[in-house]
Amino acid sequence: MALFKPRERLDIDPFTDLLFNALLTFTFLFLIALLLMNPTAKTGIINPKAEFMITVSWPDHSPDDIDTWVEGPKGQLIWFKRPQEGLMHLDRDDRGRVNDMQLIDGKEIVNPLNQEIVSIRGRPAGEFIVNIHYYRSQTLQAIPVTVYLAEVNPTLKVLHYATTTLQREGEERTAVRFSITPQGQVTAINTLQKSLVLGGKI
Template identity: 45%
Template structure:
């Protein structure tokens, strides 16, 4: 007489199947909830820089000359191409005219016609900001028209000021705009009264 395994030993009980499936579902929901409460940290490059104001200084496309942006913050510190982070101010790039606006890729030279420098104000510091342009280097000895645009970013984009001034020759400086804000970022005053920054800094 052979002795075999019982039918109960070889078949799965539906009750245990149901308990096992419920356990899997519970673990799955727990993992999803854990990820929701603890999201993976983003890489630094994935987090956009926050700005309250953006200041753009530009001059005609393909102009060979080099203009520099100088900004004095309420505390009296000055941002320029050798000091790109001052307080809450940041200069993204020193545009040197036709000297640094091209790159060689696979033996082909790609050139950008744009002439532009951008300064961001990443926090609200009450007081006056003075934005000047300095004619740093001339390659054709001609005057250059410098255009400034100040945009308030938050809570929505709003143009505070835009204007153009001509800078006659190398070494000259022009105050493009002066604007004052309060602690909440409200613009209190905008004017273009001259205030030297470059000469004051002894450059």
């Protein structure tokens, strides 16, 4: 007489085992595919194709037109009639309320932002001069204009940030000047005045 009863063998179907393993494999591959399709978002990272960016802004909803003028190391100029010269680009020309109305899905949308953007897509040695010009006034009032100069490559670095008040239509002011050394370093940031619109000293 046996002391222990032998265990009964479980009748395992090899086909069921194969299906179970296939299901596990499919689930694993599906999860990997989801991870690859939805990578972790990197917020706050901007990679503009530029070395420096100049932003000129004035109060939202203002109908007044402020223009940005930039002179490069060799005397080349960019402004709204010549938006590109060498490595300097006027990426956005803002005319106050002109062209601020857009039709989207049958609805009129107003963009209140008044802003012009200039990018410098290299580091040529020499001095850059950034001027602001009160091109046209509809309010006939003084207007504060903020100029923001930033080095964006390899990391963002604010070089200059200041607000200048233009008192009347036609007034021009030098907002900032800076120089780039042959080694690519920024030096001599100042606001020594020079006219670019009319030529000569302001």
